Amino acid sequence: MKYYGRRVAFYAITLWAAISLNFFIPRMLPGDPADILLAKLARNGDVSPAVVQNVKLILGGSDESLWTQYWTYIKNLFHGDLGISVSKFPEPVWDLIRDALPWTICLVGIATILSFAIGIAGGAWIGWKRGTAWDAFIPFTTLLQSIPYFWLALLLVYFVGMQMGWAPVAWGWDVQTYDHPELSWPSIVDVFQHAVLPATTIILSSVGGWLVGMRNMMVSTLSEDYIVTAEAKGLRPRRVLWTYAVRNAALPSFAGFGVTLAFVVSGSLVMEQVFSYPGVGKLMITAVQNADYTLMQGVFLLTTVTVLAANFVMDIIYGFIDPRTRHHG
Known part of the structure; x- marks a missing residue:
């Protein structure tokens, strides 16, 4: 216990520090981000006093004391109030994130899980069959991993999408057919088809790391005394592989997977931009291009909270998988 x-105390303090930094950093910037934002908002028409107060609360410049602003900011966070977006005025930041989040979670999350599963299973098998022709997969997947994300995406767009016409190359659905995705079989199939190339980009770019890491851990684990003892007892090779070797070799990968999965919320920035995919990554690029401070803050905060939550869950799970962690953690 x-x-x-x-673990609970550590992550609670870290979360408080992240929220506090998200509040204080804009107030430490040179100039007045609040005045810059309000000037941009004024170009779109009159700005209500409520919006002015909200912007100054988020970015500084309010007449209230800093301490009062801080607690009002915390209270607004609990109510889901992250401010008003400049680039999508007058849309609230939380509404924009809420609309983009499912796209990123479904695409990047599923692709990351598939990449992890393929890498762990493939690495375990290659490590088990070390010294055979299966080792040839390692240089190939390492080469794919070394190719820049955006370059691999562009190659898939050109050859698979444009030349062969096997999959759509842009957006999350057929915007000429549907204004928004629908809960119908044709619409679901259409969304799946638009996700094929982005998901393939993620899998090809990341599977090599899991494959190499798991293969090396398998080779190291297979030389351990308990593996030799299990083989000497005459246990079936399949049981030695999955019960003794894979279970222990995969532990470091599971720890790394928690961190990788946590960054799903931030999306694959370049990948989503190349495919114009309507996820959080593209939303972040839009915020940066338009100097949308409130939207950037909202995405940063969401990413930080998600990373902390995912690491906390993985710490708890890791404590169950490996009891030694509870004694040394």
């Missing part, structure tokens, strides 16, 4: 208590 001490292990879990320390």
Whole structure:
């Protein structure tokens, strides 16, 4: 219980620090971001006093004391109030994130899980069959991993999408057919087809790291005394592979997977931009291009909270998988 208590306390303090930094950093910037934002908002028409107060609360410049602003900011966060977007005025930041989040979670999340599963299973098998022709997959996947994300995406767009016409190359659905995706079979199929190339980009770019890491851990694990003992007892090779070797070799990968999965919310920025995919990554690029401070803050905060939450869950799961962690953590 001490292990879990320390974990809860650590992540609670870290979350408070992240929220506090998100509040204080704009107030430490040179100039007045609030005045810049209000000037941009004024170009679109009159700005209500409520919007002015909200912007100054988010970015500084309010007449209230800093301490009062801080607690009002915390209270607004609990109510889901992240401010008003400049680039999508007068849309609230939370509404924009809420609309983009499912696209990123479904695409990047599923692709990351598939990449992890393929890499772990493939690495375990190659490590088990070390010294055979299966080792030839390692240089190939390493080469794919070394190709820049955007370059691989562009290659897929040109050859697979434009030359062969096997999959759509832009957006999350057929905008000429549907204004918005629908809960119908043709619409679901259409969304799936638009996700094929972005998902393939993610899998091809990331599977090599999992494959190499798992293969090396398998080779190291297979030389351990308990593996030799299990083989000497005459246990079936399949049981030695999955019960003894894979289970122990995969532990470091699971820890890394928690961190990787946590960054799903931030999306694959370049990939979503190349495919014009309507996820959080593209939303972040839009915010940066338009100097939309409130939208950037909202995405940063969401990413930080998600990373902390995912690491916390993985720490708890890791404590169950490997009891040694609870004694040394």
